[in-house]
Amino acid sequence: MNTKNRRSFLTKLSALLATFGIGRASNRSIRAADAVSRSGSGPLFSSAVAHGGLLYLAGKGAHFEGDIKAHTDHVLNELEKELKKNGSSMEKVLKVNVYLHDLNDYKAMNEVYRGRFGDHPPVRTTVACSGGIPGNSLVEIDCIAAAG
Secondary structure, three states: OOHHHHHHHHHHHHHHHHHOOOOOOOOOOOOHHHEEEEOOOHHHOEEEEEEOOEEEEEEEEOOOOOOHHHHHHHHHHHHHHHHHHOOOOHHHEEEEEEEEOOHHHHHHHHHHHOOOOOOOOOEEEEEEOOOOOHHHOOEEEEEEEEOO
């Protein structure tokens, strides 16, 4: 591809991306006003931020004595509360990240997780964290959902 064709292609690609809110033309930094929900953690982080039609939820953990099933159920209930509070739902979740204290808990976590996001579950990444999860939770889960 010669220089002229490459420039033309890049110009058209930039315009197309801008149409979908991607790239320089629509790129803006997230302002504090976009934070829709605050946790008790002060200025460290927001528990939810809406941007570009998406709702980003911070990771939720379970900070009590219990097994992986109890922790997973608690965390999913907390995510659901936060989603509803911000006008979304479990059925609108697009992406989930699951962080396990111990990969051996994978099967038991899945037993509780299965079916919690409706008939069309979101894409998911699951990892075991070396060194554990802050607050001694056995699982932490964050997600991205369609807003409203």
